[in-house]
Amino acid sequence: MGHSSPPPVTISLDHLPPSRRTGFRGFMHKLNQQRALVWMSVPFLIWLFIFKYLPIWGWTIAFQDFKPARKLLDQQWVGLKHFHFLFQDEHFLRVMRNTLAMSFINLVLGFVTAITLAILLNELRQIMFKRVVQTVSYLPHFISWVVAASIISTALSADGGIINEVLMWLGLIKEPILWLGEGSYFWGILGASEVWKNVGWNTIIYLAAMTMIDPSQYEAAEMDGAGRFQRIWHVTLPGLKPVFIILLIMNIGNLLESGFEPQYLLGNGMNVDYSENLDIFVLKYGIQMGNFSLSIAAGMFKTVVSFILLFSANHIAKRLGEERLF
Amino acid sequence: MTSKRFGIITLVMVMMASMIAACSGSSGKEPASGDSKEKVTFTYFNATAGRDINTNETRIGKILEDQTGVNWKLEHLVGDSNTKIGTFIASNDYPDVIVPDGTIDKLLDAGAFIPLNDLIDKYGPNIKRVYGPYYNLMKAEDGNIYFLPLSAVVGDYLPAPNLEQGAFWVQRRVLKEAGYPKIKTLDEYLALIRNYAKKHADEGLTGYLALTTQDRFYALTNAPMHLAGYPNDGGTIIDMKTHRATDYGDMEITKRYLKELNQLNVEGLFDKSSFVDNYDQYLAKLTSGKVLGFFDYRWQAGQALNNLQEASKQSGNDDMEYIGLPVVYDQNIKDQYIDPSSFVNNRGIGITVSAKDPVRIIKFFDNLLTDENQILSNWGIKGETYDVDKKGRFYRTEEQIKQTGQDAFRESFGFKYFEYSWPRYGSGSTLPDGNSVGPGRQPEVARMSYTEGDKKLLKVYGVESFSQMFSAPDERPWYPAWSIPIAQGSTAQLFQQKKGDLQRKYFPRLVLSAPEQFDAIWNEYTTEFNKLDVKAYEELITKEVAKKIENPGKK
Numbered sequence: 001m002g003h004s005s006p007p008p009v010t011i012s013l014d015h016l017p018p019s020r021r022t023g024f025r026g027f028m029h030k031l032n033q034q035r036a037l038v039w040m041s042v043p044f045l046i047w048l049f050i051f052k053y054l055p056i057w058g059w060t061i062a063f064q065d066f067k068p069a070r071k072l073l074d075q076q077w078v079g080l081k082h083f084h085f086l087f088q089d090e091h092f093l094r095v096m097r098n099t100l101a102m103s104f105i106n107l108v109l110g111f112v113t114a115i116t117l118a119i120l121l122n123e124l125r126q127i128m129f130k131r132v133v134q135t136v137s138y139l140p141h142f143i144s145w146v147v148a149a150s151i152i153s154t155a156l157s158a159d160g161g162i163i164n165e166v167l168m169w170l171g172l173i174k175e176p177i178l179w180l181g182e183g184s185y186f187w188g189i190l191g192a193s194e195v196w197k198n199v200g201w202n203t204i205i206y207l208a209a210m211t212m213i214d215p216s217q218y219e220a221a222e223m224d225g226a227g228r229f230q231r232i233w234h235v236t237l238p239g240l241k242p243v244f245i246i247l248l249i250m251n252i253g254n255l256l257e258s259g260f261e262p263q264y265l266l267g268n269g270m271n272v273d274y275s276e277n278l279d280i281f282v283l284k285y286g287i288q289m290g291n292f293s294l295s296i297a298a299g300m301f302k303t304v305v306s307f308i309l310l311f312s313a314n315h316i317a318k319r320l321g322e323e324r325l326f
Numbered sequence: 327m328t329s330k331r332f333g334i335i336t337l338v339m340v341m342m343a344s345m346i347a348a349c350s351g352s353s354g355k356e357p358a359s360g361d362s363k364e365k366v367t368f369t370y371f372n373a374t375a376g377r378d379i380n381t382n383e384t385r386i387g388k389i390l391e392d393q394t395g396v397n398w399k400l401e402h403l404v405g406d407s408n409t410k411i412g413t414f415i416a417s418n419d420y421p422d423v424i425v426p427d428g429t430i431d432k433l434l435d436a437g438a439f440i441p442l443n444d445l446i447d448k449y450g451p452n453i454k455r456v457y458g459p460y461y462n463l464m465k466a467e468d469g470n471i472y473f474l475p476l477s478a479v480v481g482d483y484l485p486a487p488n489l490e491q492g493a494f495w496v497q498r499r500v501l502k503e504a505g506y507p508k509i510k511t512l513d514e515y516l517a518l519i520r521n522y523a524k525k526h527a528d529e530g531l532t533g534y535l536a537l538t539t540q541d542r543f544y545a546l547t548n549a550p551m552h553l554a555g556y557p558n559d560g561g562t563i564i565d566m567k568t569h570r571a572t573d574y575g576d577m578e579i580t581k582r583y584l585k586e587l588n589q590l591n592v593e594g595l596f597d598k599s600s601f602v603d604n605y606d607q608y609l610a611k612l613t614s615g616k617v618l619g620f621f622d623y624r625w626q627a628g629q630a631l632n633n634l635q636e637a638s639k640q641s642g643n644d645d646m647e648y649i650g651l652p653v654v655y656d657q658n659i660k661d662q663y664i665d666p667s668s669f670v671n672n673r674g675i676g677i678t679v680s681a682k683d684p685v686r687i688i689k690f691f692d693n694l695l696t697d698e699n700q701i702l703s704n705w706g707i708k709g710e711t712y713d714v715d716k717k718g719r720f721y722r723t724e725e726q727i728k729q730t731g732q733d734a735f736r737e738s739f740g741f742k743y744f745e746y747s748w749p750r751y752g753s754g755s756t757l758p759d760g761n762s763v764g765p766g767r768q769p770e771v772a773r774m775s776y777t778e779g780d781k782k783l784l785k786v787y788g789v790e791s792f793s794q795m796f797s798a799p800d801e802r803p804w805y806p807a808w809s810i811p812i813a814q815g816s817t818a819q820l821f822q823q824k825k826g827d828l829q830r831k832y833f834p835r836l837v838l839s840a841p842e843q844f845d846a847i848w849n850e851y852t853t854e855f856n857k858l859d860v861k862a863y864e865e866l867i868t869k870e871v872a873k874k875i876e877n878p879g880k881k
Binding site for chain 2: 065067068150153157158159178180181268269270272273283284285287288289290291292
């Protein structure tokens with residue numbers, strides 16, 4: 001096979017691609033060239049601006065003693081008062097601890113169970129069975145938390161709840177345990193509930209990612225004598241890594257969002273030390289007391305922390321040479 | 327390049343922002359129509375649970391629509407009232423009329439209600455007649471009236487024959503087996519329960535139950551106040567002589583009650599799930615017939631009590647029904663469970679700033695406050711839901727009582743929607759001819775509605791109505807102190823919230839702890855309690871009580 005030599009490349013300044021032109025003229029030129037695209041994106045820009053940027057104006061409320069239905073100029077400005085209240089309240093540390101702990105448990109449990117289930121499903125050869133398992137496992141995702149919480153508290157009930165009945169039947173406990181009455185059980189109950197509710201749903205994205213893995217890699221691995229577990233270890237898991245890293249970064253950004261409904265609905269006076277998270281704190285001391293300023297201050301705090309977490313996770317991923325969000 | 331791009335984006339944003347600013351703020355008010363009977367639908371929000379409906383789908387609502395042309399689209403609360411009202415306020419967009427129940431202060435604070443003074447002067451002769459005597463209690467600090475309360479008594483005051491307030495309830499079979507003893511003290515009451523539970527140990531019975539879920543936690547914390555011989559003044563008891571308000575959260579009376587519950591728990595007679603059950607689970611347990619006794623208010627346990635009543639009417643066996651007893655701590659305490667006649671001035675109905683036609687709404691209100699329409703919304707239609715005897719007394723036949731007692735009928739006829747949450751003659755009002763405005767207080771009706779079991783009980787205890795088992799209420803011009811408005815964001819409000827949090831945390835521990843730890847936990851609790859600004863709260867209530875004594879309503 002003979003190679004034909006490439007034609008010599010001559011670079012002349014007159015033929016610089018237009019995009020390399022610098023300055024305002026260059027920008028306008030490019031804008032003009034891509035005007036169709038620009039026009040198509042305008043509605044979305046407007047949407048983004050109205051729904052994501054205009055509301056930021058509301059952050060001013062955090063620095064006022066906000067009274068609704070009063071004009072901006074009539075509001076009383078109080079500086080950082082609400083932030084002081086937030087950070088100085090003795091509740092706050094405990095609430096933060098609960099928020100982070102529950103988020104972290106959900107994060108770890110969520111990833112481990114979803115990936116495990118996805119791999120198991122992927123290895124199944126019996127299509128019918130796979131379909132049934134998948135459907136059954138993601139059905140709870142569609143139940144509202146209000147209903148789910150009722151199911152959970154009934155299952156955990158001390159008089160005739162299924163969990164206590166089973167444990168007593170197995171002889172593991174002597175008398176029924178008041179599961180929701182013991183604070184230290186709460187995180188575990190919540191973690192298990194989240195898994196029950198969301199594991200099927202969370203597998204979908206991993207199953208999709210697995211179909212993207214080139215089958216020839218499996219074939220090659222098989223040729224090289226890799227067994228099932230080795231194929232999972234050396235082909236499937238590395239194939240999932242990009243998706244995993246992206247999801248991880250996004251979830252780290254959401255660490256302060258530990259959820260609201262399950263804690264609110266399953267929480268009570270006896271487990272409040274473990275169940276009360278930031279959102280419930282804000283509901284109690286902000287919205288229910290008509291103190292919108294405090295709610296906004298807490299919201300700002302959450303946004304800022306989430307921002308920092310997201311950027312640092314992304315930065316670390318970048319350093320490690322992994323996939324990243326941006 | 328980037329900085330220029332940024333500049334352009336900013337420019338675009340500014341332009342859009344000005345566009346938006348120009349668009350908003352142009353929605354004016356539609357002109358008010360006054361006299362027309364043209365059909366119109368207004369919106370109405372009620373911060374209690376219920377079914378959403380158009381009033382003209384009910385009999386009463388249809389008649390009122392024929393009179394005024396006004397139909398109401400009713401919306402009821404789903405979930406938490408504070409959150410819902412907060413959303414209204416945040417959006418500054420309200421239904422035409424709101425009955426905000428406990429969240430009225432928030433709406434007043436937000437300026438959600440329009441002043442009614444001029445409207446009443448111009449269009450409300452009946453409103454003036456009914457509410458006139460209470461004006462000084464209805465006026466806000468600026469002299470305006472922003473809402474119409476629901477408890478303005480018209481005519482002579484008639485006490486209720488059936489128990490409507492709180493009580494220590496006990497199953498009838500427990501009393502029956504004990505031979506109908508007279509129960510006065512908590513010790514006697516608990517002994518009754520203990521004995522029965524001991525004799526029927528293998529029936530899976532629950533001795534005593536408490537309601538503690540979310541907003542209903544006061545059903546646990548209020549009991550000591552009643553045991554000590556005070557009516558429901560909320561978080562404080564008010565001394566009859568000095569008129570000082572004291573928060574009893576850390577007092578001996580509270581400790582004693584919790585200690586009794588602790589003892590019950592040790593004996594296995596207290597339902598531990600009381601502290602984790604939600605309201606539905608609570609009602610289900612009461613209806614199950616397995617619970618021997620509990621403290622609660624009639625209106626709160628009502629659903630369960632009504633179900634039991636209906637079941638016993640069908641079966642003819644009232645063993646599972648409950649009877650409310652005026653239990654106190656000691657023999658020498660006079661019980662004060664029954665509300666003194668009172669004017670509740672922090673509940674009511676108001677017209678919002680979003681209302682399109684306040685004039686027609688106030689005219690509708692005024693039209694409701696005629697004798698005829700009060701009869702309509704309480705008694706219904708003559709010959710159908712009530713009859714009148716030769717002497718002009720209103721009564722209901724057995725058939726009518728049965729029919730008007732059924733929830734489904736009360737909804738389709740409209741009693742359920744018009745009896746209470748509207749401008750009305752307050753409970754206990756009488757018509758000029760001496761008939762009671764509310765059928766429930768008409769002695770003829772009360773007597774007629776008693777079952778054989780009821781009559782037997784009344785006979786045994788030598789009373790004519792269930793409320794006669796309770797002492798008559800003493801005069802308390804400030805009553806109810808829980809209706810004293812507490813300003814948003816005040817220290818008193820913060821105290822209430824923090825106290826609630828603290829009690830929700832400690833009371834379950836106190837009741838469920840081992841008896842030898844009780845005192846230690848109690849000390850821990852009172853230390854925490856006294857760190858809170860209880861003084862601010864007590865002083866506020868004391869001050870307002872003094873104001874109410876100085877400046878009473880009609881009586």
